[in-house]
Amino acid sequence: MKAIQITQYGGPEVLLYQDISIPKPSSGEALIRVKAVGVNFIDVYHRTGRYPGKLPFSPGMEAAGIVEAVGAGVTEVKPGDRVAYAMQLGGYAEYTLIPATKLVVIPSEVDFKSAAAIMLQGMTAHYLSYSTYPIQSGDTVLIHAGAGGVGLLLTQIARNLGATVITTVSTEEKAELSRKAGAHEVILYEKQDFETEVKRITQGKGVQAVYDSVGKTTFDKGLNCLMPRGYMVLFGASSGPAPQIDPLILSGKGSIFLTRPTLGHYMLTREELLARANQVLGWVADGSLQLQIEHVYPLAEAKQAHIDLESRKTTGKLLLLPD
Numbered sequence: 400m401k402a403i404q405i406t407q408y409g410g411p412e413v414l415l416y417q418d419i420s421i422p423k424p425s426s427g428e429a430l431i432r433v434k435a436v437g438v439n440f441i442d443v444y445h446r447t448g449r450y451p452g453k454l455p456f457s458p459g460m461e462a463a464g465i466v467e468a469v470g471a472g473v474t475e476v477k478p479g480d481r482v483a484y485a486m487q488l489g490g491y492a493e494y495t496l497i498p499a500t501k502l503v504v505i506p507s508e509v510d511f512k513s514a515a516a517i518m519l520q521g522m523t524a525h526y527l528s529y530s531t532y533p534i535q536s537g538d539t540v541l542i543h544a545g546a547g548g549v550g551l552l553l554t555q556i557a558r559n560l561g562a563t564v565i566t567t568v569s570t571e572e573k574a575e576l577s578r579k580a581g582a583h584e585v586i587l588y589e590k591q592d593f594e595t596e597v598k599r600i601t602q603g604k605g606v607q608a609v610y611d612s613v614g615k616t617t618f619d620k621g622l623n624c625l626m627p628r629g630y631m632v633l634f635g636a637s638s639g640p641a642p643q644i645d646p647l648i649l650s651g652k653g654s655i656f657l658t659r660p661t662l663g664h665y666m667l668t669r670e671e672l673l674a675r676a677n678q679v680l681g682w683v684a685d686g687s688l689q690l691q692i693e694h695v696y697p698l699a700e701a702k703q704a705h706i707d708l709e710s711r712k713t714t715g716k717l718l719l720l721p722d
C-alpha cells in the first residue's frame with residue numbers, strides 16, 4: 400500500500416510517500432481501508448519531533464474509512480462497517496490498524512470526508528465547551544484563532560450554548576468566516592490589541608473563559624481578559640509554547656483557573672468516546688454543526704498540506720484522500 404512515512408524529524412520534506420506492506424490486525428484490532436484523513440496541527444508536532452515517537456511512522460491522528468478485517472475478540476465493529484476515529488497514530492496511509500474500542504460507526508447521513516473532518520476538532524470543541532469549562536447561557540467567551548479548524552466549530556457550539564462569542568483572527572477574510580460561524584465580535588489581533596478590545600467589548604468585566612490554542616503570543620494577555628474566577632483553557636501552541644508562570648499569578652489575576660487539557664483525557668472510556676463522538680456526528684448529520692472543509696489533497700501531497708497549515712493561510716479543515 401501507499402503511505403506517508405517519517406523516517407526522521409524535520410520540515411514538511413520529511414513526509415515521504417512510500418510503498419509499505421499492509422498490516423494484519425492482531426487481537427482487538429481492526430484494519431481500516433482509509434477513505435479520508437484529517438490534517439491537524441498535532442501532525443506538525445509529530446513531524447518535527449516536538450511530540451517524539453518511534454521512527455519510522457505514518458503520522459495522522461484521525462480518519463474515516465471501512466473496516467476491512469478484524470482481529471480475534473473484536474465485537475465493536477465488523478468488516479464493511481463505515482467507521483471513524485481520532486487520537487490514534489497512522490492515518491496517512493491507505494490502510495491503518497486501530498484498536499476496535501477506539502472506532503465509532505458513522506451515521507449513514509455523514510460521508511467519509513465529513514466524518515474525518517469532524518472527529519478530532521469536533522470532539523475537541525465539544526469537550527472544551529461541555530467539560531473543561533462548561534459554557535452557560537449568558538457567558539461571554541474569548542476564542543483565539545476563531546477561523547481555524549477548532550475555532551470555527553467551537554464558535555458554533557459556544558453560540559448554540561447561548562454564549563456571547565468574541566474571537567481573534569489575523570485577516571479580514573478570516574474575520575468574515577468567523578462571523579459566519581457565529582462570532583458576535585471579531586478582533587484582528589495582528590492590528591488591534593485584543594486585551595484592550597475585550598475590555599472595551601465587555602465594559603471592563605472580562606470573559607468567563609479564554610480558549611487559547613495560539614499559546615506563546617496570546618497567553619499572557621489572555622490572562623488579563625478573564626473576570627474573577629474565570630478559566631484560562633490553554634489547549635494548543637500554534638505560535639509556540641506559552642511562557643511558564645508562577646502559580647501566584649492566578650491569585651493576583653482574580654483567583655482564575657488555568658488548565659492545559661488534551662482530547663485523549665476527555666475520551667478515557669469507550670462510553671465517553673461514544674457519547675462525545677455520536678453527539679458531534681449527530682450535529683453534522685442534522686446540520687446544526689457546519690463544516691468548513693477548505694482543501695482536499697491527494698495523500699501523496701501531504702507535504703503541501705503541512706506547508707499550507709503552517710503558513711497560517713488556511714481556514715477550517717484540511718483533508719488527505721488516499722485514492
Ligand code: NDP
Pocket residue numbers: 438439440441519520523544545546547548549550567568569570573612613616634635636637638639660661662663708709710711712713714715
Ligand atoms: P488551526 O486551523 O486553528 O490553525 C492554526 C491557527 O493558529 C492559524 O490558522 C492561525 O490563525 C493561528 N496562529 C496564530 N499564530 C500562529 C503562528 N505563529 N503559526 C501558525 N498559526 C498561528 O489548527 P487546528 O484547528 O488544527 O488546531 C488549533 C490548535 O489547537 C493547535 O495548536 C492544536 O495543536 C490545538 N489542538 C489541541 C487539542 C487538544 O486537545 N489540546 C486538540 C486539537 C487541536 P490566525 O491566522 O487567525 O491567527
